[in-house]
Ligand SMILES: Nc1ncnc2c1ncn2[C@@H]1O[C@H](COP(=O)(O)OP(=O)(O)OP(=O)(O)O)[C@@H](O)[C@H]1O
């Protein structure tokens with residue numbers, strides 16, 4: 452297997468979002484959890500997305516894990532590696548996008564790296580280096596209240612410069628609109644000044660197509676699913692990849708009980724939970740009790756066993772931004788987040804034990820904790836539930852077939868949970 456594209460995603464929902472995009476563009480893609488072990492049987496594929504849980508961990512550890520993933524991908528022939536970050540650039544002043552970019556750039560030997568989180572299909576666009584979420588700048592969007600990575604600056608040139616050892620430049624939309632040669636010229640100017648990273652504007656998919664063509668001149672790029680779309684289209688257009696006719700896999704129905712877990716506190720997820728109350732039983736966990744000990748997860752599982760034979764259920768830890776802030780000020784941000792993630796993993800393990808084989812998880816960190824606990828080594832991409840969220844079919848699980856959906860906090864329509872279960876048969 453010689454890869455045309457290698458990808459390293461800094462969380463599991465982001466990885467499935469990217470795997471979905473690459474699959475829809477005709478690349479045969481598999482998502483692995485962590486760097487695959489040598490005995491994991493992988494199908495013949497064009498792209499591998501290695502999922503890490505490295506977005507909100509200590510920067511040095513994120514660098515080491517990303518470099519290990521890059522080494523594995525290069526060892527499988529990947530000439531180009533995309534470091535997949537969040538389309539809302541989730542990170543703090545201490546990293547981790549900058550430190551990982553610096554390390555991978557050094558390994559790749561590239562003078563300059565293109566960076567864009569643009570993903571127009573989900574409303575993420577970049578103009579003059581400023582990231583917009585829908586119609587508002589990032590720092591006015593709900594991301595300003597993110598529990599782990601609150602985003603207070605929409606100017607990505609500044610944000611990345613605070614994290615990276617290299618200087619950061621801008622390739623603006625006016626240059627991009629003049630085409631690939633103009634972008635190449637601007638990158639050469641920036642690199643000549645010793646600038647090692649360039650935020651590139653993108654508003655429409657056609658912008659990402661130009662970016663994809665230029666990015667393939669290099670060995671490394673950094674961005675969200677949008678640049679994945681650009682790279683995939685450029686690989687197909689250049690004939691380096693023959694677009695797979697089959698696209699997403701289907702596979703046999705899995706059936707049996709179905710459950711949803713929500714640890715995301717994003718505005719989108721809060722609305723989706725409220726709407727799910729119309730179609731399924733919903734349990735709201737008490738975050739204070741979760742931190743107090745394991746009894747809250749046990750209570751949740753007892754609640755599930757009384758109901759799961761009657762239809763799907765949803766268990767949510769999610770709270771409003773004010774409640775999140777209050778909890779964090781009592782217990783600390785990381786301790787609160789970690790305790791809730793582990794409780795969700797305990798609950799997921801209990802759900803599988805009682806026969807759940809169709810599981811929806813909302814939130815990147817939450818998904819990471821759950822998938823690690825379930826020890827699922829990888830996924831094939833199925834139907835698209837919403838932009839950036841596919842049905843995933845687990846590969847390499849011992850006790851039979853399992854379908855999952857890992858929803859990024861901000862993705863999905865208002866009826867996401869019932870939409871997902873409708874496609875997870
Ligand atoms: N009620 C709560 N109070 C405080 N923190 C919470 C609460 N519920 C969940 N959390 C924590 O908030 C964090 C949510 O992050 P997560 O990545 O799961 O969701 P998200 O950021 O909305 O999703 P994504 O990263 O996909 O955009 C997790 O660490 C989770 O444990």
Ligand SMILES: O=C(O)[C@@H](O)C(=O)CO
Pocket residue numbers: 462464465466468469536537538539570675676815839859860
């Ligand atoms: O890019 C996004 O917004 C998502 O794929 C993501 O990274 C979710 O955590």
